[in-house]
Each structure stands twice: as C-alpha cells, then as structure tokens.
Amino acid sequence: MRAQLIAGALALSVMGSVALVNAGQGGSAERHATAGQAASGQVISESGGTLRLNTTPCREAPSIMVFRQPYAKEAAGEVNCRGSRRALVQVIKK
Numbered sequence: 001m002r003a004q005l006i007a008g009a010l011a012l013s014v015m016g017s018v019a020l021v022n023a024g025q026g027g028s029a030e031r032h033a034t035a036g037q038a039a040s041g042q043v044i045s046e047s048g049g050t051l052r053l054n055t056t057p058c059r060e061a062p063s064i065m066v067f068r069q070p071y072a073k074e075a076a077g078e079v080n081c082r083g084s085r086r087a088l089v090q091v092i093k094k
Contacts, residue, residue: 030064033093039065040076040090057086070094 033039042057049069054062058081076090 029061030066033065033067033071033091035093037065038090038092040088041065042079042086043089051091053089053091057081057088065091067091067093 039053039055041053041055044052044054044062044064046052051067051071051073053065053067055065056063057079071094072092073089076088078085078087080086
C-alpha cells in the first residue's frame with residue numbers, strides 16, 4: 001500500500017513539472033515593468049493607465065511587458081513579421 005502511495009505521488013509530481021514546463025514554453029509570459037525599465041514592441045492594449053506590450057511580436061508565443069502609469073511611449077518604427085507589417089513603440093517606465 002505504501003509503495004502505491006509513493007508511486008502515485010511521484011507520478012503527480014512529474015505531471016505537475018511537465019505542466020509547468022509546457023506553460024513556460026507555450027503560454028505567454030507576462031512581466032511588470034519597474035521604474036527605469038524600457039522595452040520596445042507591439043502595443044497589445046492600452047487603457048486605464050495600463051499598457052501591455054508584446055516584446056516578441058514576430059513569435060507565436062507573445063512575451064508581454066505590462067507598464068502602469070507613469071510611463072513614456074514613442075514610435076520605434078515597424079517590423080515585418082512573415083509579410084505582416086507591425087508598428088513598434090518604445091516604452092519607458094518612470
């Protein structure tokens with residue numbers, strides 16, 4: 001009986017680890033900017049004093065940087081992602 005419990009706990013541990021690795025690789029990562037941080041990318045949304053910026057606009061899995069007021073934003077050109085042109089901005093957290 002005890003061997004079955006240990007085997008079951010080990011299996012759950014392995015499944016949990018695999019789920020965490022998959023979430024880190026396939027899901028979007030979201031970070032919150034701190035004072036002085038800067039990033040460039042494509043604006044995902046901007047409302048209510050919060051800006052969400054995709055810093056990897058040409059990749060399937062976005063990497064999101066969240067800026068809360070106060071921040072400064074300016075145009076940073078465009079990027080061509082597989083035939084689709086996307087506007088880029090640079091954002092600096094104050």
